[in-house]
Amino acid sequence: MTTAPALPGRTDRVADHTRRFAAFLDDEVAPLETDLAARDVGTPGNPRLDEAGRMHPAVWEARREVQRRSAAAGLYNPHVAAALGGGGFGRAEMQHVEEFVYRRSGLGLGLAALAWTEGANPAIEHCSDAARARWLEPLMAGEITAAFANTETAVGTDVLAMETRARRDGSDWVLDGTKAWITNAHFADVVQLVAVTDPGAGTRSLSMFLVDATAPGFTRGRDIPTMLDDGLTGELHLDGVRVPAEDVVGEVGDGFALAMAWINWRRLCRGGMCAGWGEWLLERALDRAQHRTSGGAPIAELQSVQHMLAEMDADVYTARAASLQAQAEIDALPGGAFGIPLHPDAPRLTSLVKVINDEAFFRVADRAVQVHGGTGLRIGSPEEKLFRLARNLKIPAGTVEIQRNAIARGLLRRGPR
Numbered sequence: 001m002t003t004a005p006a007l008p009g010r011t012d013r014v015a016d017h018t019r020r021f022a023a024f025l026d027d028e029v030a031p032l033e034t035d036l037a038a039r040d041v042g043t044p045g046n047p048r049l050d051e052a053g054r055m056h057p058a059v060w061e062a063r064r065e066v067q068r069r070s071a072a073a074g075l076y077n078p079h080v081a082a083a084l085g086g087g088g089f090g091r092a093e094m095q096h097v098e099e100f101v102y103r104r105s106g107l108g109l110g111l112a113a114l115a116w117t118e119g120a121n122p123a124i125e126h127c128s129d130a131a132r133a134r135w136l137e138p139l140m141a142g143e144i145t146a147a148f149a150n151t152e153t154a155v156g157t158d159v160l161a162m163e164t165r166a167r168r169d170g171s172d173w174v175l176d177g178t179k180a181w182i183t184n185a186h187f188a189d190v191v192q193l194v195a196v197t198d199p200g201a202g203t204r205s206l207s208m209f210l211v212d213a214t215a216p217g218f219t220r221g222r223d224i225p226t227m228l229d230d231g232l233t234g235e236l237h238l239d240g241v242r243v244p245a246e247d248v249v250g251e252v253g254d255g256f257a258l259a260m261a262w263i264n265w266r267r268l269c270r271g272g273m274c275a276g277w278g279e280w281l282l283e284r285a286l287d288r289a290q291h292r293t294s295g296g297a298p299i300a301e302l303q304s305v306q307h308m309l310a311e312m313d314a315d316v317y318t319a320r321a322a323s324l325q326a327q328a329e330i331d332a333l334p335g336g337a338f339g340i341p342l343h344p345d346a347p348r349l350t351s352l353v354k355v356i357n358d359e360a361f362f363r364v365a366d367r368a369v370q371v372h373g374g375t376g377l378r379i380g381s382p383e384e385k386l387f388r389l390a391r392n393l394k395i396p397a398g399t400v401e402i403q404r405n406a407i408a409r410g411l412l413r414r415g416p417r
């Protein structure tokens, strides 16, 4: 009998969580997937879009139902601090959870059962007590959804050049500007929005606000269709939107650090996501290679195909191992992955996780298509969808070039060993 090696983060509570998650997928998610499949609305991974280009409302509602049920089952928020009612899992633990969720769910509804960008996140944990009751607790219960709005049409990487402004008016703030490329722009109930409060103050020039999507002056803009083709990315407009002081997250001037906490969370989530989906694609490629024949024999007997499978395995294995190592190191730093101020060793490790996974997963998805031949190019196949998704990953949450900048900055700060 073999025993599992003592990997960082593979704790008893992770084992309990994944065991309960597996049962949840079978008992709660599978029937919802069957219902959805009976309707002509696309799939969770390839939803049809409505006339405005947004995700079909039936697919969105199925995801929402999974979120509510997952929250009720205590599975939605393992990453949130225990003091706030979450699981209090560290990043190495979360990598195991995320890998399990992505491998078992594939492109199905189960992905919605773990809070993604529409749920609670490390930045919103810094909200006031009043905002906790109004926004954070409903988010954790799956009753509402969030979006994170940092990017603007003219400003992506160069965050400090943003133009959305917030000015004080009595104890309130009044916000004006336009945000673009925002995931969940069409549906979010609350927007974690970053705006300039102190022009010229560098990394202290920004603040984060929780903006009520029903507030006067807040409007949703057009859908921005991307190669993900999921009808989830869009624009948001603010015209004199009033936000009470209690909906400032953290302190005024913390916006840059809070935005980085959110972004670093997405960067680190690449580890489990790419290991899970990478393993799923590898399993599918193995199955295809063993059943598809050429010249009367399975293509798995061809060395050219065996090498593609081996290279997929090498990429998944090395990216997973590096991510686990880096996240265990980050967990051990004072303040962990999202501390404010952030430990100076954290950015390099975080960016290593992102760039290693973005690039390894792109190669994995490319080979997965190749092993499947023409079938891998069929619109809507898992290989085709994940190839597009893999290409996308190299840009949001900081491009792969920006990760290299952060890694080099960390190395140069540290100097030779």
Ligand SMILES: Cc1cc2nc3c(=O)[nH]c(=O)nc-3n(C[C@H](O)[C@H](O)[C@H](O)COP(=O)(O)OP(=O)(O)OC[C@H]3O[C@@H](n4cnc5c(N)ncnc54)[C@H](O)[C@@H]3O)c2cc1C
Residues within 6 Å of the ligand: 117, 147, 148, 149, 150, 151, 154, 155, 156, 157, 158, 180, 181, 182, 183, 184, 226, 228, 233, 392, 395, 396, 397, 398, 399, 400, 401, 402, 405
């Ligand atoms: C599907 C999708 C979802 C998104 N979701 C969100 C969201 O929910 N919230 C949000 O706020 N934003 C979101 N974004 C925006 C995303 O974060 C930005 O697209 C990303 O940060 C890159 O900015 P940009 O597109 O303006 O590229 P640019 O900044 O214009 O970069 C263009 C190129 O120049 C390079 N470059 C720019 N500056 C530097 C530099 N200083 N050093 C080296 N290279 C540099 C880049 O690496 C890149 O290759 C999303 C984007 C997409 C595509």
